[in-house]
Amino acid sequence: MELERSRLILDGIQELIAYQDLENRVLWANKVSGDSVGLAPEKLVGRFCYEIWHRRDRPCEGCPVVKARETGQPQEAEITTPDGRVWYIRGYPVRDERGRVLGVIEITHEITERKQLELEMQKARELAEGIVDTVREPLLVLDADLKVVSANRTFYQTFKVTAEETEGRRIYELGNRQWDIPRLRELLEEIIPPNTFFENFEVEHDFPNIGRRIMLLNARRIHTKTNKTLLILLALEDITERRRSERALSESEEKYRSLVESSDDSIYLLDRELRFLFANRAALNRLGLTSEQVLGKSFAEIYSAEAAERLAEAVKRVLETGKPVQQEHWSERLHGAFLRTLSPVRDPNSGEVTAITVVSKEITSLKMMEASLREAGERLKAIIDFSPDAIIITDLQYKIIDCNLFALKLLDIESKEELIGRDMLGLISPQTRNEIVRSIQEAMETGVVRDVRHELMNGYRIPAEISVSAVPDATGKPSSLVFVIKDITEQEREKERRREFIYRVNNISPGDCCLHNSHQALYNIFAQLTLQGVPGICFTREKPEDLAKFGITRDKVVVISSVPLAGYETLDGLQQVSLRIAEFLKENRKSVVLLDGLEYLVSRWGFDTVYRFLQEKRFSFLESEAVLLVPVNLSAFSDRERALISTELKVIG
Structure with missing residues (x-):
């Protein structure tokens, strides 16, 4: 038996x-x-x-x-x-x-x-880490006590600090207490709890390691679905697998019973009235009871009336269908989540279901893993949608598979369905499409490529800076691409306003060829225009290192000299200078050219030759809407020469 x-x-x-x-x-x-x-x-x-x-x-x-x-x-x-x-x-x-x-x-x-x-x-975590580390602004995640839970790579790079110096400390204690500001305290401690966010809080401070900076702070409160965990996302613009052990089978003629006793899962046999007929060692150990204390007792007596009602529902389905039934439940007595499988035991003669075998497997760790996965997904979505930049995710063939809300707003698209499936390269201006492909290839090799200047195309041009990162799979190979796109339309407009101001205050118009008695004045004008994005080239007789005080970088300098200068482009002949200017104007409309050394050119080639050179170039500058700046001391020329120069060059000082 x-x-x-x-x-x-x-x-x-x-x-x-x-x-x-x-x-x-x-x-x-x-x-x-x-x-x-x-x-x-x-x-x-x-x-x-x-x-x-x-x-x-x-x-x-x-x-x-x-x-x-x-x-x-x-x-x-x-x-x-x-x-x-x-x-x-x-x-x-x-x-x-x-x-x-x-x-x-x-x-x-x-x-x-x-x-x-x-x-x-694993995939969700890798994607989350890839996106967070690609976001160009420093990010902090704070807990309810305003302690740093985590920070992204950009934060550590920007502030030149380590995770050990940051995580677990209150935000007010970071660095030299640069964030211990009364207004910020008020926002984080009083405004955030009821209002869920604040935006555009400006902080100016001398930060350790990086000097004086101005940071724009945006914060948002993030709740999980259970609403039990409060986190604050601060943007600065910048499972345990359950134990597996099995008992060795004892040397016994009752090998079938030994199999049941060796299982880590609770296995027990109930009659149709839910009385215990058998319970294995794992079930008894979990209950902390002996076999004598369990056998013959009802399920309600061992657990509770409420637990017996839930079990009775599953037993009813087994008796009605004659098939196994699975049921997840939380055990208050055992303080854990379980998946139990109820199977019918039939009389071998009549085929009638006489008892129910229950195999109860603890799944607490699995449920915790599922909850962690959901919470990670919620945090990831909050980070993506809160980002002030557009975020677009593609496969390795550049087909768009997801995006955040700001991407739709930037591209003036109503729904994700309109964007998903499109080719990401189709959104990039043809002029820089090859460059973005090179950036993608570099990102797949190195991980991240940041802040490459491009123009987006969706019926109109949108100036943007694009960062690209490759998200690896479990084997380390790239599985998808993340594009973080910053709209720089306002920055470009501001540069244009500044360029117009510089032209206006110096009495310069596009297409002008200008003369000024002060070398320093024209070098300053040239530096100001190139700083605002105007393409520029500077022909000079000065020592190139002396131009650094004006902010003129060496890549813009061409030295006029009969002696080659190591590390610099050097020209001597007037025809060489003329061809170099023509080449530059062809590639750069609305640019600025500074030509210093007119006196030297006259001494080498004669006034009449240099004068004809100026006459020819004046029309080239007018056609390309570029500006020529010529610093020269007119007192070095005769009255006739001064008069002729003044007919070709606009005297602005």
């Missing part, structure tokens, strides 16, 4: 259980083993296990059953079957009285879902 009941219990367990001889032939298998291949359990007897489940002609590599037989010790392994499913397999050797291995018991259950969940969590 005891053996028969053990067989019924094993047939009700939803794990695959098979007893094999020393050649991997099946000697006995439970009902679930047969159901897994559509055969009755007795049809499996005498066949090799690797032939039945793996469609092979020899044992699987790393098979724990073979290892258990060879070592005489319990073994375990994860095996993937040809259909792509993943199985956790355990092998337990069975010995005779003299300790010789007679055979091996194999217990198998599917872990495909857990493996997929682990992979999804």
Whole structure:
């Protein structure tokens, strides 16, 4: 009777259980083993296990059953079957009285879902880290006590600090207490809780390591769906897998009962009135009770009336359908989440369901992992949508797969559906499309490429700075691309206003060729215009290092000299200067050219030759709407020469 009941219990367990001889032939298998291949359990007897489940002609590599037989010790392994499913397999050797291995018991259950969940969590984390580290502004995540939970890479790079100096400290304690500002305290401690955000708070301070800076602060309160966790996202513009252990099977003739007792899962048998007929060691250990204290008692007596009602609902479905039923539940008594599988136990003669086998698996860690995944997704969405920059995610063929709300606003598109599936390169101006492709290739090799100047095209031009990062998969290979796009329209307009102001106050118009008696004045005008984005080239007789005081960089300098100067472009002939100016104007409309050394050119080539050169160039500058600046001391010329120069050059000082 005891053996028969053990067989019924094993047939009700939803794990695959098979007893094999020393050649991997099946000697006995439970009902679930047969159901897994559509055969009755007795049809499996005498066949090799690797032939039945793996469609092979020899044992699987790393098979724990073979290892258990060879070592005489319990073994375990994860095996993937040809259909792509993943199985956790355990092998337990069975010995005779003299300790010789007679055979091996194999217990198998599917872990495909857990493996997929682990992979999804890995991908979500990698994507989150890729996006956060690509965002160009420094970001801080603060807890309810205003302590730093985390910061992105840009924050550490910007403020030249480490995670050890930052995380776990209150924001007011960072650096030299530069954030200990009364108004900021008021915003974070009083305004944020009821209002959820503040925007555009300006801080000017001498920061350690980086000097005096002005930072624009934006903050937003982030809640998870459960509304239990308060986090503050501050932008500065800048599972444990449950333990796996199985008891070795004791040397006993009651090997079927030993199988049940070796499981870490709670396994118990209930009659139709929910009274305990059997409970394995794991179930008793979890309850902290003995077999005598449990057997014969009702489920409500051991747990609670409410818990018994939930179980009765699942039992009812088993009795009505005659099929196994799974039910997730939280146990107040055991303080954990469980997935229990209820299976019918039938009378072998009448076929009537006489009892219910319950296998209860603890899934607390799994539920915590799922909650962490959801929370990570919520935080990621909040970070993306809160970003003041447009964020677009594409596959490696540049097809758009997601974007944030600001991307839709920037491109004047109403819904994501209009944008998803489009080619990202189609949004880039043709003039810089090749350059963005080079940036993408560099990002796939190095990780991130930041702040490359481009123009977006969606019916009109949008000046933008674009950063690109490659998000790696579990193997480290790029799996997707993240584009962070900053709209610089206002910066470009401000530069244009400043350029117009510089022209106006100096009495200069596009196309003018201007003369000034002061070398310093024209060098200052040239430096101011190039600082505001005007393309420029400076022909000079001065020492190039002396021009640094005006802010003129060496890439804009051409030295006029008969002696070559190392590290600088050097020209001597008037025709060389003329050709270099023509080449520059062809590539740069609305530019500025400073030509210093007119006196030297006259001394080398004569006044009349230089005068004809100025006459020819005046029309080139007028056509390209560029400006020529010529510093010269007119007192070095005769009255006739001064008069002729004045007819070609506009005297502005």
